[in-house]
Amino acid sequence: MYKALIGLFSNDLAIDLGTANTLVFARGKGLVCSEPSVVAVKDDPNGRERVLAVGAEAKAMLGRTPGGIRAIRPIKDGVIADFEVTEAMLRYFIQRAHNRSKLVRPRIVVCVPPAITSVEKRAVRESALSAGAREVYLVEEPMAAAIGAGLDVTAPTGNMVVDIGGGTTDVAVISLSGVVTATSIRCGGDKMDDAIIQYVRRKYNVLIGDRTAEEVKMTIGTASPHAKTQQMEVKGRDLVAGIPKVVLATSDEIHEALVEPIGSIVEAVHITLEKTPPELAADIVDRGIVLVGGGSLLNDLDVVLREQTGLPIIRSDDPYTAVVHGAGFALDDMELLRQVSFE
Ligand SMILES: Nc1ncnc2c1ncn2[C@@H]1O[C@H](COP(=O)(O)OP(=O)(O)OP(=O)(O)O)[C@@H](O)[C@H]1O
Ligand SMILES: [Mg+2]
Incomplete structure (x- = not known):
């Protein structure tokens, strides 16, 4: 009360x-x-920036702004x-x-x-x-994230949390209200989007935008080479003819594009496990690894992490929040x- x-x-x-x-x-x-962490600014005549829009409104402007207006993601x-x-x-x-x-x-x-x-x-x-x-x-x-996932962070027990965000993946082992070991890599959802852009460009000579790449990742992207094949139309600009073009991408191709960023994430988990003191490592064997962050929603990422570490993988119910x-x-x-x- x-x-x-x-x-x-x-x-x-x-x-x-x-x-x-x-x-x-x-x-x-x-x-x-x-x-979204996006701000649209306009440069005024005396060289100062004026904020036009923040959030979803500004994100819709990303990649679509005329001269003088910029949509910025201030945290990279x-x-x-x-x-x-x-x-x-x-x-x-x-x-x-x-x-x-x-x-x-x-x-x-x-x-x-x-x-x-x-x-x-x-x-x-x-x-x-x-x-x-x-x-x-x-x-x-x-x-x-550990508190949000319902873990008792104050207990003398090791908990591993992997937060796959847009810009970074943070792997941390927490015990007694502190971070005992942690690894942070500058690889997350954005790197996956970039990898898809590069792949489509190399393979089809077509340039696609960031938002399109993200949509492809969320729709047919997968971390596993054994996933059921899916297809999706992807729109971009033909780099040779210079005109808009549609290509049909498959989930196998997108998986191939994502091998590198996913490899980096798996490696960060391995590195952190190697640095973890044995008593805490023993706790993690029993309790598993908790996944949070929007990037953890990538299809089959949990399956791949389970295969690669042999540990139980727990997907948080609300990875975003x-x-x-x-x-x-x-x-x-x-x-x-x-x-x-x-x-
Ligand atoms: N279904 C999905 N499949 C794959 N990736 C997804 C999915 N849904 C969201 N994402 C990705 O999750 C990322 C955003 O996650 P989140 O909101 O946790 O990041 P953030 O907290 O803003 O970033 P950081 O923690 O790095 O600062 C984006 O890259 C987005 O594309
Ligand atoms: Mg985050």
């Missing part, structure tokens, strides 16, 4: 600032925003590539989550990649403060939040 009341009056937020998607969870309300490969635009995006999402009401200055938890530098940490913290936060807590994404839900959960448990966050 008391907690419900606090929830009503607090504006506390948890934010998963992802390469591909930004999600916002409001305490006492749940998920209030889930949008899991790192902040454009500070100013990231800050503008963060402010937009925070204001939207609050419906522009400014009752209480909120506590904000921001989930950040484990590989983030101290300069980037400061930038994220300052962006959140300037957007109206009272206190800012940074939590590593794999930690938040595990991170933000974990951070949101920590908003209700200050003790836990203090243990898992850092300065």
Whole structure:
């Protein structure tokens, strides 16, 4: 009852600032925003950038902008590539989550990649403060994902989480509220999209866009060479004739295109297992590996990881929201939040 009341009056937020998607969870309300991490800006005559659109509206503009307008993904490969635009995006999402009401200055938890530098940490913290936060807590994404997937992160037991996002794949072993070993590679869903673009270009001399490649990946992409063959029409531009062209791609071809990025992800899991202390490794044999992140939805990825590691693979029920839900959960448990966050 008391907690419900606090929830009503607090504006506390948890934010998963992802390469591909930004999600916002409001305490006492749940998920209030889930949008692509894209900002459309227009350069005005005095050389400054003006924000035109943020989120889904801006994503629709990707690859389709006329001169003077740019659709930017400010976070690339899991790192902040454009500070100013990231800050503008963060402010937009925070204001939207609050419906522009400014009752209480909120506590904000921001989930950040484990590989983030101290300069980037400061930038994220300052962006959140300037957007109206009272206190800012940074939590590593794999930690938040583990909490969101329902694992007891405070117990003296090893848990492995693999978060396959847009820009990065983070593999982490968590025990006693801390990350014991972790590997972060700049390979995730975006690299898979790139691999598909390269493949179609080499094989058919046709150039396809990022969004088309992503659609192909989600529809007929597979991690397994043994999957049932499917086909899909793919539209792009013929590089020789210069005109639009449709090619019929098969899932076998897309699998071939994805061999390399998937190999990197499997390798990151192996490397992390090798670095894991034996007692924790023993726990992982019993408990398995939990998969989160949108990229974990790739067809048969769980099957391939099971074959390659011999370990049980558990797909999270909500791969997209595990991170933000974990951070949101920590908003209700200050003790836990203090243990898992850092300065
Ligand atoms: N069904 C699917 N099959 C394959 N990939 C998918 C599927 N659905 C989503 N994805 C991919 O998941 C990725 C986005 O995942 P997610 O939202 O977890 O990333 P993110 O958290 O923004 O990125 P990061 O954690 O690297 O910062 C995109 O590359 C998207 O194409
Ligand atoms: Mg993520």
